[in-house]
Amino acid sequence: MKIAILGAGFSGLTAGYELAKAGYQVEIFEKAAQVAGAAGGFKRPGWDWYLDYTYHHCFTNEHEILDLAKEIGFANFLKMRPETASLYLNKQQPDNNDNPLFQYLFGQHTKSYKLDSAHDLLRFERLPLLDRLRTGLVLALLKFGPKLNYYDKTLAKDFLTTTMGRKANQELWEPLFLKKFQHYYHQINLGFFWARLRRTPDLSYPPGGYQALANQLALKTKKLGAKIYLKTEIKNIKLDKKQFILTGPSQQFRANKLINTLQTPLFLKIGGMILPTSYRRRLQKIEYLGAHNIIFASRQKVLPKTYWLSLATPASRQNPGSNYMVAVQQTNFVPAKHYHHQHLLYLATYTNKPKLFTLKDKKLAEEYRIIQQAYLKYGQPLYTPEFVKNKPDYLTPVPNLYFANMELTYPYDRGTNQAVRCGQQVAQKMIK
Numbered sequence: 070m071k072i073a074i075l076g077a078g079f080s081g082l083t084a085g086y087e088l089a090k091a092g093y094q095v096e097i098f099e100k101a102a103q104v105a106g107a108a109g110g111f112k113r114p115g116w117d118w119y120l121d122y123t124y125h126h127c128f129t130n131e132h133e134i135l136d137l138a139k140e141i142g143f144a145n146f147l148k149m150r151p152e153t154a155s156l157y158l159n160k161q162q163p164d165n166n167d168n169p170l171f172q173y174l175f176g177q178h179t180k181s182y183k184l185d186s187a188h189d190l191l192r193f194e195r196l197p198l199l200d201r202l203r204t205g206l207v208l209a210l211l212k213f214g215p216k217l218n219y220y221d222k223t224l225a226k227d228f229l230t231t232t233m234g235r236k237a238n239q240e241l242w243e244p245l246f247l248k249k250f251q252h253y254y255h256q257i258n259l260g261f262f263w264a265r266l267r268r269t270p271d272l273s274y275p276p277g278g279y280q281a282l283a284n285q286l287a288l289k290t291k292k293l294g295a296k297i298y299l300k301t302e303i304k305n306i307k308l309d310k311k312q313f314i315l316t317g318p319s320q321q322f323r324a325n326k327l328i329n330t331l332q333t334p335l336f337l338k339i340g341g342m343i344l345p346t347s348y349r350r351r352l353q354k355i356e357y358l359g360a361h362n363i364i365f366a367s368r369q370k371v372l373p374k375t376y377w378l379s380l381a382t383p384a385s386r387q388n389p390g391s392n393y394m395v396a397v398q399q400t401n402f403v404p405a406k407h408y409h410h411q412h413l414l415y416l417a418t419y420t421n422k423p424k425l426f427t428l429k430d431k432k433l434a435e436e437y438r439i440i441q442q443a444y445l446k447y448g449q450p451l452y453t454p455e456f457v458k459n460k461p462d463y464l465t466p467v468p469n470l471y472f473a474n475m476e477l478t479y480p481y482d483r484g485t486n487q488a489v490r491c492g493q494q495v496a497q498k499m500i501k
């Protein structure tokens with residue numbers, strides 16, 4: 070029996086690894102020239118680690134990816150609690166970060182507030198004390214309570230405003246939701262918010278980068294007998310006498326079973342016609358935002374201590390950085406020695422209308438070189454109550470067609486650990 074897998078991101082690679090381990094004949098088809106998908110990375114001369122095209126880390130309670138890494142001989146993840154903070158406008162008491170790129174991106178009137186513990190929340194002066202206490206209590210109840218079905222149907226903004234207060238929602242959550250989900254922010258449900266609270270402030274990072282981890286997983290999978298076809302975009306899928314026929318760039322492949330790890334809108338373009346009409350219509354309702362990431366390399370750090378800086382500053386023409394969601398100083402987590410002693414900063418946001426970022430100031434552009442700009446069209450599913458009704462499951466109405474893409478990880482936000490779990494679960498279902 071031949072099993073075909075669409076996509077060699079962490080989900081497809083893990084499914085392939087598990088199935089090959091169980092003795093199945095597996096073929097993985099990948100459009101790109103390398104494995105790793107959305108977690109892929111690149112190296113530049115003098116670097117001994119890959120850098121992810123889009124910032125990545127995992128949380129220390131994400132056991133599936135950590136255990137799998139250990140199993141394939143890839144232990145020794147970096148572990149750290151790097152500083153995370155949120156940046157706000159504050160004309161009265163600005164921080165005075167005089168880094169020239171920081172000033173260009175965010176202006177002079179900003180202050181960053183460390184916000185990664187209960188203690189930080191209690192000291193968050195932008196909220197009256199009573200609101201801080203109320204917010205802390207609600208967060209604790211959500212964090213230590215189970216996931217309820219009610220969360221799927223409830224809008225996060227309504228719940229947070231009612232329970233924590235209008236001011237707490239406006240100051241703490243709305244700016245982050247707005248940047249992550251753009252004009253869809255008011256449709257995001259509480260299930261997504263609940264799952265975010267399970268994250269730990271301690272972070273992990275694979276030695277060599279996510280690309281190195283994916284390369285090792287691909288190597289082990291191939292050693293078990295699986296085939297991985299790179300630069301092989303599947304352009305069409307048909308069903309013929311219970312076999313799937315996949316049309317690649319120059320040849321056709323046949324398989325008895327098919328696992329799709331592509332985001333649903335991508336699958337619908339090539340294989341939508343094999344689905345029953347009602348199911349296809351349901352899947353067509355799934356919506357995504359794209360992810361835009363810019364990487365600056367420089368001799369100086371832009372953020373002195375903070376690794377993750379959420380940008381709660383309002384969008385502005387004058388300060389172009391404020392239109393983005395987050396600034397991540399990679400080298401406040403992974404040592405700069407792995408990147409030839411260059412400091413690396415991501416500036417990123419989610420959007421369906423990416424604009425090429427340019428630094429108009431020539432001197433600044435020489436000092437802070439933009440070394441990568443990447444746009445991933447299907448970067449973030451929109452977790453709305455509609456999404457919960459329409460999202461696919463591992464099993465589909467088409468016999469022997471399975472889904473294992475990033476939509477299945479709900480209520481947890483998509484991530485490499487969730488992709489690994491998804492790959493493992495689809496393999497288990499198939500083996501059963």
Ligand SMILES: Cc1cc2nc3c(=O)[nH]c(=O)nc-3n(C[C@H](O)[C@H](O)[C@H](O)COP(=O)(O)OP(=O)(O)OC[C@H]3O[C@@H](n4cnc5c(N)ncnc54)[C@H](O)[C@@H]3O)c2cc1C
Nearest residue numbers: 076078079080100106107125126302303448483484485488
């Ligand atoms: C901005 C951003 C930040 C993130 N940060 C983190 C983070 O900090 N930590 C974390 O754990 N996760 C993070 N993630 C999420 C993580 O990258 C993804 O959830 C995970 O990599 C998804 O893996 P996947 O295998 O499900 O899908 P993908 O990685 O998308 O794999 C699908 C594969 O299918 C291939 N493909 C597409 N079309 C075809 C075709 N027609 N034929 C053949 N192949 C095709 C693609 O090239 C791709 O390789 C982030 C994602 C984004 C966008």
